[in-house]
Amino acid sequence: MLQVPSVLARDMLNTHWRFSIEDILADVTGQPVTVSIVNGLDDPFGASSDAGSAGSAPPQKSDYSYYDYDIPAKQQPTQRHAxxxxxxxxxxxxxxxxxxxxxxxxxxxxxxxxxxxxxxxxxxxxxxxxxxxxxxxxxxxxxxxxxxxxxxxxxxxxxxxxxxxxxxxxxxxxxxxxxxxxxxxxxxxxxxxxxxxxxxxxxxxxxxxxxxxxxxxxxxxxxxxxxxxxxxxxxxxxxxxxxxxxxxxxxxxxxxxxxxxxxxxxxxxxxxQPPDLETRMAILRVKADLLHYRIPDDIISYIASRVQTNIRELEGCLNRLMAYQQLHRTDLTMDVARAAMSSLGNDNRESRLGTRQIAQAVAEYYHISLEAMCGKQRDKHIVMPRQIAMYLMRQETQASLLEIGQIFGGRDHSTVLHACEKIDRALNLNPTLRREIVAIREQLLRG
The missing domain is CATH 3.40.50.300 (P-loop containing nucleotide triphosphate hydrolases)
Structure with a gap:
């Protein structure tokens, strides 16, 4: 029995592919096979369809997963659904x-x-x-x-x-x-x-x-x-x-x-908006329960207070803590949690990196002066590093667009946003630029 997520899918398979599926299965098994195709959402336990029956025992209900396939736009069809x-x-x-x-x-x-x-x-x-x-x-x-x-x-x-x-x-x-x-x-x-x-x-x-x-x-x-x-x-x-x-x-x-x-x-x-402390704690608790990981409330609170940016980073911290504990084969205590967060580099990006650090790193990488990059100069060899610095500040710190603009000669937020979008688009097309930004990031992480 083959379960599909809709009546449309059932009808399509019955009309076009059921006999091919039966032939292939017969070749594999060496005996005749009859396939029953059912709509699993409406009839998940296998009510009979026009395709026949695949056996008397009811199949178990299954979950449906959706995978990343390209959906071909095929030949022009003929009828529109209501x-x-x-x-x-x-x-x-x-x-x-x-x-x-x-x-x-x-x-x-x-x-x-x-x-x-x-x-x-x-x-x-x-x-x-x-x-x-x-x-x-x-x-x-x-x-x-x-x-x-x-x-x-x-x-x-x-x-x-x-x-x-x-x-x-x-x-x-x-x-x-x-x-x-x-x-x-x-x-x-x-x-x-x-x-x-x-x-x-x-x-x-x-x-x-x-x-x-x-x-x-x-x-x-x-x-x-x-x-x-x-x-x-x-x-x-x-x-x-x-x-x-x-x-x-x-x-x-x-x-x-x-x-x-x-x-x-x-x-x-x-x-x-970024989740508040209570929501971050709830997210961690749900994630821990899904992983069958027993974690005290005080450690949940500690992790939630350390990460205030986004949910992915929050869940990543929990995974790091689990890995650290399993690696060291120790009981889960607050000291272990602190060590895990410290040794695995879990400080917030804004505490590790500041806007001035980024500006200095970009200026050094492109061999230009910090004053020229942060000033009003419009020369091409200055403009691109300036835009890269704006992009990295937006990516790696919590500085607002207006705050970033103030660093670069009082530029307004729309100018900063335009620069970030320009670099975003260029990264998809320019492998040299990608390598340069990776190199600058590595330089920043090395301190």
Whole structure:
């Protein structure tokens, strides 16, 4: 018996691949095999389908995982599904051409992390609005907040909420597509290159829920912005749900087209702040319980008080503590916790690195004076190191954009943001620049 996550997937496999699967299994086992394909969400214990029966004993219920497969935009399909299972048509001719096979393909190959669910998300004052909005969107896609725009720093739970919305949509039989802005860009580039733009558009404009991560990286990419603009309009007009994540609000994405910025602001914008002490402690407790790791409350409190930046770093500290204790084969005490945090280099980045250290390291690496780099000079050999220093300060310290700007001759926050975005984009294209920044980081860590 083969369980699949939707009726669409069941029908697709029954129609196209069941006999091939049976032939392959027969070759492997040396005897005739009959495969039964069932919708595991509605009938997880194996009610019989049209494909026949694979045996009398009921199979055990299984969990579904979603892996990182590329979803091909295949030949132009012929029929568009009705919205949320209701009768009706759409005015988008590309969407009209989408068939159940492609929708089932999306359901089978979605890139959703099985660990990122609403049940696994720890709610606190720092993320309460974002969580409530995400839950509302998941329960009524296209009706509550559209688009939903989530923003916040690295490792605070934006992607977790994005995937949680996706899981709930998949469980109700909707076509959910999760994509990073980088993947969207790569796909439109390939579509232009191989002249498959119609298939690309049909794929993206025929989902029920579109989840886009790190949208800030499409800024300044004209073809990507143009295509996303039309994709957004098409889905919005059909009341399909759009959820977008970014590390900053729409108005702070400096080089983003104004027409996209205004559309991102149509719905609800919800930010996620670094978790407070109580939330950090709750996250550590849940993580420890999942790992079956017994840890006293005072050590939980100690770790939570040491790490105030993001959840990934918080969980990393717990993993380091476990590794340290297992390596030394000792009881877990406060002294052991302190030693683990110290020996494994767990001090906050802001306590290890300061803005002046970074500025000095960059100036030394490029053999320019600190005064010239921090001043008003606009020579090319000065401007690039200055932008790299701004980028590293934003990455490695807790200094605000305004504070960084003050270091460099009183420049405003938008100038700093533009510099950081420019370096971000250049890192994807320039291996020499990547090596230089790695070398500067290593120099900083060596002290």
């Amino acid at each position: 919205r949320y299972g209701e009768p009706g048509a759409t005015s988008d001719p590309l969407a009209e051409e989408w068939d159940n096979e492609q929708r089932a393909n999306i359901l089978l190959h979605n890139r959703l992390n099985p660990r990122y669910t609403f049940d696994a998300f720890i709610v606190g004052n720092s993320n309460r609005l974002a969580h409530a909005a995400s839950l509302a969107v998941a329960e009524a896609p296209g009706e509550s907040y559209n688009p939903l725009f989530l923003y916040g720093g690295v490792g605070l739970g934006k992607t977790h909420l994005l995937h949680a919305i996706g899981h709930q949509g998949v469980q109700t039989g909707l076509a959910v597509l999760y994509v990073s802005s980088e993947q969207f860009t790569n796909e439109i580039v390939n579509a232009i290159r191989y002249r498959t733009t119609e298939e690309f558009r049909a794929k993206y404009r025929s989902v029920d829920i579109l989840l886009v991560d790190d949208i800030q990286f499409i800024a300044g990419k004209e073809s990507t912005e143009e295509e996303f603009f039309h994709t957004f309009n098409s889905l919005y007009e059909m009341s399909k749900q759009i959820v977008i994540c970014s590390d900053r609000p729409p108005k702070a994405i400096v080089s983003l087209e104004e027409r996209l910025r205004s559309r991102f602001e149509w719905g609800l914008i919800a930010d996620i």
